[in-house]
Every structure is written in structure tokens, then in C-alpha cells.
Amino acid sequence: MEAQLASNRRKTFALFAVVGLYMLLIPVVIFLFTDDWVFPSITFGVLILYILFRYFRALKSFIRLHKAIPANRNAHRSLYLAVENTAIRLGIATPKAYIISDPALNAFTAGSKPKNYIIGVTTGLLEKLDDKELEGVIAHEFGHIVNKDTQVNTLAFVFMLAFLFFLDLVRVMSFSSSSSRRGNNGLLILILFAMAVVGLIIAVCIRFAISRQREYLADATSVQITKYPEGLASALRKIASEGSALKKSSTMSSHLFLSNPNKFSFFSKLFASHPPIDDRIKQIEALGRSGY
Amino acid sequence: MPWIIIGVVVLLIVVVIGIYNSLVKKRNRVDQSESDIDVQLKRRYDLIPNLIETVKGYAKHERETLDAVVKARANAMKQTGSTSQSAQKAENILEGALKNLFALSESYPDLKASTNFVELQRDLTDTEDKIQAARRFYNDTLRIYFDALQTFPSNMVAGLFSFKAQGDYFDISPAEAANPQVKF
DSSP, X not given: OHHHHHHHHHHHHHHHHHHHHHHHHHHXXXXXXXXXXXXXXXXXXXXXXXXXXXXXXXXXXXXXXXXXXEOOTTTTHHHHHHHHHHHHHHTSOOOEEEEEOOSSOOEEEEOSSGGGOEXXXXXXXXXXXXXXXXXXXXXXXXXXXXXTHHHHHHHHHHHHHHHHHHHHHHHHHHHSOOSTTHHXXXXXXHHHHHHHHHHHHHHHHHHHHHHHHHHHHHHHHHHHHHSOHHHXXXXXXXXHHHOOOOSSOOTTSGGGBSSOOSOOOHHHHHTOSSOOHHHHHHHHHHHHHHOO | OHHHHHHHHHHHHHHHHHHHHHHHHHHHHHHHHHHHHHHHHHHHHHHHHHHHHHXXXXXXXXXXXXXXXHHHHHHHHHOSSTXXXXXXXXXXXXXXXXXXXXXXXXXXXXXXXXXXXXXXXXXXXXXXXXHHHHHHHHHHXXXXXXXXXXXXXXXXXXHHTTOOOOOOOOOOOHHHHHSOOXXX
């Protein structure tokens, strides 16, 4: 399992390196066309700032979007204790426990550093799962934290946003290109547009590939933590039958949830942020048989 | 030629420093995780007097069982360091005495129904879970440290600077013994 984790980290790093290098191409291309370093540097700087801005606001946006509220030790005792005790088990700072009021069964984790990690579940999940199942789910979420998935998934998503933003920038640039070097600029705009679209496609594919792979890993980590694969497997079975689609969800944050929070649709199959639940259950049961 | 030798020596020194620092960090983590166990054990010690008083209110004739708990608690608190064999033994005795006390509540329906008792029982169960979790983490840090002490090349640096193997594993359960530690 450690080897799998290490290879996964290398793959993720490689993917991000590819995207980063691709982004660096943008100012280079602009320079090649305009023989000016100022404009491309500003463009690149704006892109970087946008990425940083979105990345560090991701947690607040998430909490606001889903109306997540801090859990109460008395009202949500089993959740509170599961989070506390698993943190002790892993020797890390206790993340804040949160609740989303929704009958669907789901769980989530978000945050960019140990000081601001949050883990939460829906009220539906808290009602329907027993202690062992809840433990498995919380261990899965801790798996995300320990594997740095919250950062990676958020970064992958923010890169996607960055290319969307860049598409907009190109559109604005196309309106304001000066008339004096029209021909050359026209070609540049076209190339930048193509780069934005290609970059967006790359970022989207990467985002979903990473997200799916990390779900499998978090399941495996959960089994390692609890030494009780049946807990999480049983929880996933309940989720499969009862449904995890939230009333208020969005594709923007799906990568932070235990199971797909969006209602099924043609697109959600194509761009699935989560592997099929049956596959996940099978993998977990295989781990149970082969040892972990 | 001499430059190559100097280069190799410098590289060697850098590597040894790196291994040394990593050994120090691993040992410190073991010490830290041991204090974490102490924190959870203290939670239990703090809950017990309240429990004793509550039970006395309903079953004050059960002197033997109550005294056993009080004695076991005092003995456990005396132990230095939570991971020595004697400390583990003292904790086991305390846990046994508490079990007897809770078994007692079956014969006293009023006690069993009292909200105070129910809450204390709940809190003590949770404390058990927390102690268990802390012990499992301690086992992990210990195994990581022991691995470093025994595997090549860190075992050479460890010998050079006299890093000692210290402390014992906790007996958690056969399942734990069969599966290696969680490593991230």
C-alpha cells in the first residue's frame, strides 16, 4: 500500500508539473508574437494570483455553498467522537467537525492545512449509519487528509477554473487588440484561445482522473486505520441504495465528497469524480481477504 | 583527485546529519505519543471519583468493589511513564475493577437508570476508546523508530550516536499484531 501511495504521489506531481509547464508556455507564446516581456508577465502574474485567490478561498466557499455548520458535541455526539478519536489514532490535530443538513447520505472533507481542516457528514448519514459504519466513513475522510487529497483535489479543480478564467481573458483581449498590428495579433489571439481550450480539456481530465484514483486510495487508507473493512463496505452499500445526491450540490465541489453528491446525468457518468460504488465495495472486500 | 575525496567526505557528512536528525525526530515522536497516552489516562483518572460518589449514592454497601477501584486508580496514578510493563499491568487491573463496578449496576436498577451514571458510563467508554487510539498511535511511532534503529544504513548512525531502543509495545489485539503499522 505504501508503494501505491508513493507512486500515486509521483503521478500527481508529474501531472501538476505538466499543467504548470503548459501554463508557462502562455507568456512564452505571447512574447514570441509581441516581442514584449511586460504584457506576458502581467498575464501570467494575473493567472497565478487568480489561482492563489481561488485556492485559499476554497474552504470558505465550500462551507457557504453547502450551508455547513459546526457540529455540536451533544447533538452530534457520534460524529464528534469519531473525528476526535480517529485524530488521536493518527496523532494529528483534530479537524473541526461539520454537519450538512440533508437527508442524503454523504460525507466530506476540506481545508488546506492542519489548522483549518474540516470533516463532516450529512444529517441523513448520521441517522442511517451505525457506529462501525460511521467509523469507516470518518476514517476514509481522514485518509483524504493524510494523503493530502484536499489540497491536491482543490488544486486540480482550481487549475480548471484558471483555464476557464484564461478563456475569458483571451476573449477580452480579442476585443481590445490594437489596430496597428492587427494581423499578427489576430493570430496570437487564436493561438491563445486554442491553448486555453486545450489546457481546459487537460485540466478537466486530470481533475477527474486524480479525483477517482484518490477515492480508491482513501478507501484503502480507511481500512488500514480501522482494520475493519466491513464497516466502510457496509456504509457504501447503504449509500448505494439510499443515494448520496444532495439537495443543494454542485459539480464545483463534488471532489470533496465521499460519494457523488450530484444527481445522475449523462455528463456525471462521463466526468465522474468518483468511481462506481460497486467497484469500490469490491476493492474493499478484496483488501479484507488479502490483508492490509 | 583531492577534490573528489573532499566531495565524497562532504556528501557523507551531509547524509549522516540527515539520518541523525531523522532518528532524533522519530525518537521525539515516540516520547510525544507516550505523553499523549498519559493525557488520555488522566481523563479516566479524573472521571472516576465522580463515578465512585454516584455509585455510593445507590449502592454504598458494595464496599469491596468500590475500594478495589479506588485502590487500583491510586496505584495506576503512581506509575511513572505509561508504557512500562508495570504501568500496563496497573492499568489492566484498574480496567478490571471498573468492569466489576459496571457489572454491579445490573443489580441496582435505580443506579442504572440515573442520568448521572449513564453519562459517566458513556464518558468512560469513550475514554477507553481514546486510550486505545493513543496506544495504537504509540505502537506505530515505536515501530517506525525501531525500524530505523535496525535497518541499514540508519542502524550504523544509531550505533555511532548511541540511540537506544526504549519502551515496549502495547498488547492491543491479535489483529493489530498481525498487521503492520499505518505509514503515510
